[in-house]
Amino acid sequence: MALTAFTVLFAVSIAGYLWNRRAASVLREGGARLHSLSGFHGLYSFLTAAIPAVVVVLFWLILQGPIIDWLVMSGLPAGTLDGLSKGARQLTLAEIKSIAGGRIFGTPEPWKLEAAERLNSLRQVGSVLMVIVAAALSGLLVLLARQKVSDIFRARHKVERTLSGLMIFCATVAIFVTFGIVASLLFETVRFFERVPVGEFLFGLNWEPQIPLREDQVAAEGAFGWIPVILGTIVITILALLLSIPVGLMSAIYLNEFAPKRVRAVAKPILEILAGVPTVVYGFFAILVVAPALRSFGASLGIPVSPNTAMAAGGVMGIMLIPFISSFAEDALSAVPQSLREGSLGLGSTRAEMVTKVLFPAAIPGIVGGILLAVSRAIGETMIVVMAAGLIAKLTVNPLESVTTVTVQIVTLLIGDTSFDNPKTLAAFALGMMLFLVTLVINIFAIRIVRKYREIYD
């Protein structure tokens, strides 16, 4: 029924568009000088009719359910709900609803059957009413909009203002969603810190989130010190950057400053493909190729290498970041004015001297900004490390050992049967919160640096 309502109101609005446009055209043909083009008069009608009607239908859809529920419950024979708890009432309502949906178990009391029937008919009436209201409202608004068509009516400005209002609304929605996400994270984090002291979390050196799920299970108390986890993230991030920064920068410099056109035409799309590979595929690559290769290489040197090394995860993550860093560096390099290149070459410098002594210093803020963004991507990267890094938190910086990361721990903590009131589950939110804060700080830095550098040449 919702679909019908939307179809009707859009059909009416489109009719309004055509009607107003026609009316404006007629005026124009009659020799009047209109302030706005006919199309704007049409758009004015469309927006005037569609927006309020859409809003009304949306509210209707949201409110119809609860209102009908309330009507049904209050329409039950007197006394049936007396003495029932809130939960029991909800159960009754659910039963009535499933009867209304045709799923009848056993032999329900006749008053329930009656209520189910009432529910169905109320729903029907509500839906039909909604379509009628949508049609009537949009029709009325189209009529009103039609009255406005005249030579002096500033439809163009009205449309402009409505559209900008719409854009502001969308931007606000995005901002509120962000706040909502942060708030929910914050809420769970606070609950976690009610159970585990902040100091223990921030400075503890042990991460063993094994908590008995049931009272009768015997298990260790569990330790929630995040240091080994964040250390694992840092180790893997550094390994990734050690690979991706030099390779990414060099390839950017080569592609931007040295490569002949034909090479660039081939190489750039390939780098872009690399950027589009899903991270789960990188994960496969890490497990199937890099990790075994590292192990056999280690074995040939007599060094013990664990199966889930930080090296394998970090290395593959580094490969993932190469196109990221390279494209940032390329943007930064191409933002350096051509005149500086000519100035340097004109003084008798080689291209390499030009790059290292003039372009690179000029582009460094943009490059640093790109690297910082890459860092926050590395920290937040999940799939590769879930597949290729370890699960056990170990306090080590040896890249040949297995380490775990913040994201891996969040995933493992939330996988499987979870109840949202024990520290094990809540710890995931605390970790998520920390991850959010760290990347937020890095991103703010990065954006500042990038912006500052933009001001130099624009």
Added chain:
Amino acid sequence: MVTDSSSTQPIRETARPVHQERTKISTHEVDVFYGAAQAIRKVSIDLYEKAVTAFIGPSGCGKSTFLRCLNRMNDTIDVARVEGTILLDGQDIYDPKVDPVQLRARVGMVFQKPNPFPKSIYDNIAYGPRIHGLATRKSDFDDIVEWSLRKAAIWDEVKDRLDQPGTGLSGGQQQRLCIARALAVQPEVLLMDEPCSALDPIATAKVEELIAEMKMEYTIVIVTHNMQQAGRVADRTAFFYLGDLIEYETTAKLFMNPREEQTEAYISGRFG
């Protein structure tokens, strides 16, 4: 190297008679193509040592293109192709044996728009000497920097802020900084592509004074749209039109008594 900067003489008088001059750059039937489009057609010209030559002509006629052939700056443009011979002191600069990087140290260039590096004033000047290894000790670099800035008549304005970015100077100062930067590598030839087009009359006058002085030691080629400027600074003037060299004469003769009708039309402002 340091010359007495007070010996500014009227330009006309310092212009030497033609017969004493030595050819510095000689081009023979030079063609330049951008892809399939020809920008310069069979240009043969002799540029004389320690003299100022001006290139004039309507916009798009190929002055910059031809100027950029003289130090192989066109090599840096993918689509550009140069044919014909260009001799510098009798040596073909497009010979495979010639290193374009070394060539550009001998034939310096100043661009239309001032393009100081985003570095300190000092480092802007020291850039060329550093890459060419013209000095090793700090004091030698200091000397080169001071000498170049004095030569470019900007020393007094910047001597107290050598560590500040060159991009913070005014447009006219930036252009003189770029000239100083080019002088610091001690070129033999200085190519200037409309060096005054972004400058006010006072800064322009300073640059012109500078040119008059520099030609004692350097071979200077200047592209200009300003006919008065050509008249003031140039010993000889070449008029280009649609990729052709139409007329090349001593400045006085070209302006007073042009041989070609197109030249006459251009300098009298009938087109371009």
